[in-house]
Amino acid sequence: MKPAPQSRSKKTSSRWRRHERALEKLRLQLSAQDALAPLLGMALLTGIAAGLVTVGFRLLSESPSGLYLPLPDHFEALPAVWRFALPILGALILAAMYHLIKPSRRHTGVVHVLDRLYNHQAHMPAANAVLQFLAGSVALLSGQSVGREGPAVHLGAASGSLLAGQLKLPNNSVRNLLGCGVAAAIAASFNTPLAGVVFAMEVVMLEYSVAGFLPVILAAVIGSTVSQLVFGSDPIFTVPAIHLNSLAEMPVLLFFAIIIGSLAGAFIHLQRRLAPLQRRSPVVRFLTAGTATGIIAIWVPEVLGAGYDTLEKALLGELALTALLIIVLAKFTTTLLASGLGIPGGVIGPSLLLGACLGCTAGVLTNLWLGDNVASPGFYAMLGMAAMMAALLNAPLAALLAILELTYNPNVLFPGMLMIVAACLVSRHFFHTEGIFQETLRSLNKRGTPSWRQQMLSRVGVASVMERRFAIAPQQLSEQAASRLITTAPLWIVIDLPNEPVPQLLRAADLASFLQRLQEARRQEREDKDEGAEKLIDLLKLPGERLQLAPLNWRATLLEAQVMLEKSGAGGLYVHRGPTVALDNNVAGIILPEHINNFYRQ
Incomplete structure (x- = not known):
């Protein structure tokens, strides 16, 4: 006999009540500051979600380029007319996309993530994430001078935040899952799980604690695993295990670290002046950035895209001194316009290229001055990458670990630390900057880094x-x-x-x-209360x-x-x-x- 409809309804209602009671218990546990066990479970789900979204974004932003490029990011293979037209065409498509969306839904990137974390209890709008997924892909496919890590951070953060929102978790755990999503996205995007963890804690969460670290570590491992299942486990850059030949080269490294820190400080100051223009019409902004990129790309095609192919040439010491200096000047200009005017991409990829070219320049000059008994220009390029990323993001440890994981060369640690300290010192104290993301937030009149007391109170529900x-x-x-x-x-x-x-x-x-x-x-x-x-x-x-x-x-x-x-x-x-x-x-x-x-x- 079939069970009566009323009996089935009672069973369904009973299961629903048990499910709600379990969720209510989970929410109560997650409201505590030390809710490690349930938070690890949520970090696992966040790592899977962020890893899948990041892999999907990378496939969408790379696969279609096979129709007009021999390899992803090899824009140098295009004829001059297409190097000019492609960024302008991409800018027009981006402008059309943004024109159809309300201004409140146009915010994307790492700065948007920090704004939502500091000022909106880490709740990320789904509409902004969808725009970032599509517009970020268009920006990368059309050769805009941006990287893929900015969209990855946004999409990873949105994965954690939206998951927490669907389960109606307390806001302190929404904040934690946002950090887990960021770590998983960075790990999945570059196959750098350790750098993803430190980036999430050093740049986004701004805290170091055991309860905060463990879920982020788990999410980064899961995100990296998802990426490796699709793209493999090989490092992005294949370079020989070169090393520093003599301590006599340390003064040279220190000198060029000061130059890199100065360039990073100048970039941040100029970005701070351009960022308020992001409130204006996207058509004018995007066409300005796209046109400038297209014109420069006619003569310097290396400015198109994040420039990872050019970066690898610098690491292998295959670029001449004149070419290195021209690429630095051109990439600095195009990246500044793209980032400052709101093209939906990241600055970490271009910053690595700038640092590598400056470092390689230092290596070439040092070889000319001191002969062949010094380290190769490629080794100097690795150190320059770490110094530029650290000074620009105000994230010294994340930069050091990112270069270590990208190159698999532990020899960069000792001299890299010296260059990072010098570059960050120049950027922070001589140019009075706190990193490009924090400075951009301030230039947009939004509250930036919270105080340590605010950090403490935001950790508990x-x-x-x-x-x-x-x-x-x-x-x-x-x-x-x-x-x-x-x-x-x-x-x-x-x-x-x-x-x-x-x-x-x-x-x-x-x-x-x-x-x-x-x-x-x-x-x-002696009153009777009954009367x-x-x-x-x-x-x-x-x-x-x-x-x-x-x-x-x-x-x-x-x-x-x-x-x-x-x-x-x-x-x-x-x-x-x-x-x-x-x-x-x-x-x-x-x-x-x-x-x-x-x-x-x-």
Whole structure:
């Protein structure tokens, strides 16, 4: 016999309730700061999602180029007329795409990720991610002077954020999964899992902790695994295991590190001036960048795309001194225009090319000055890559590890550290910059790096520290109802005031003391409480301190709670789980300033 429809409905409803209870338990666990085990499970899913999206983006941005290029990124094979026309055609397509989208949905790239992390509780809009996926592919296919890591970071961050949003996880875990997505995307894009981890922690999350590191590491491993299943495990660049020949070369490296740091500082300052133009029409901006790139590409085709093929030539020492200097000047100009005017791509790839060409220049000159007893120009190119990336991004450790994983040459570590220190020192202290992403945020009048206290408060959700021992009561209630309310042993009483804009909070101890005094007075007067009508107790009039309450969503972090308290001027917050702020069964707890202060002092 077939089961009755009502029986099937009950079973389905029972499974749904069990599923919701399991999700509710997971959400509560993830609201805590040290929710390592459930966070690792979510990091695993994020790594898979970010890895798949990044692989899909790379396939879309490379495979169609086989129709007009012998190999991906080999734009030098195109005739001059197409080197001129292709970036302009791509700019027109990008302008048409952006014209059809609302201005609020046009933001893409690493700067957008940081803005959403710092100012929007890490919630990434899906529409912006779709635009980044499509527009980033168009930018790379049309030879714009950008890299693929910017779109990868955006797509990875969106993967983690949207996954958390679908499961309605608390905002502190949304932030963690965004970092996991970034690490997985960088790892999948370049096959550099360790650099992906450090980039996520050093550039995006701005923190180092065991609880923060482990999920990010797992996500990076998964993202890299997904990429290797599709593209293989070979490093992007194949270079010999060359090394520094003599410590006498260290002063030369130091000198060129100062030059690289100065170039990075100049790039950031010019980018900061161009970035406000991103609020203007995308047609004018994109055509300006595309036309400039096309004109320069007629004579210097190496400026097209990220330039990984040219970068490999620099690492192998196959470029002449004049060619190196021309490429640096041309690539600096085209990348600055593309990045500053909002072409949806990244700056890490072009920065590696700039650093490699400058480093190779240093190697060629050193060989001319000191003879053949010095390291090859290719080794200098590796060091230049690390120095430029570190100075431009303000990410010294991520840059060092990226070069190590890209080249598989451990000999870069010792001299690379010296060059990174010198280049970052020049960029930060002589040019007063904090990295291209942070400076671009400021130039767009958006809040940048949070303080360490804000970082601390954003790591924990209100659900893990809120006070759950409370009761909801009307303004007036009978003495019997008040006594029953006190027997449930709440610490606080939320006074429901339907005709007032906000409810109020009363200590349960104040009501208990009032009831005790009332009973003592009645015994002294020998009154029979059963005689006559029982008087109602007005919770707004009995002696005690009352606090006004403002609503707060249960997914919020302690940082959001603090901001809400300051913004509303309320004495406390009631945490609600439902779609409305009504005082009903969806009220989950109470947050007071003392809860935030106690956590801060721990």
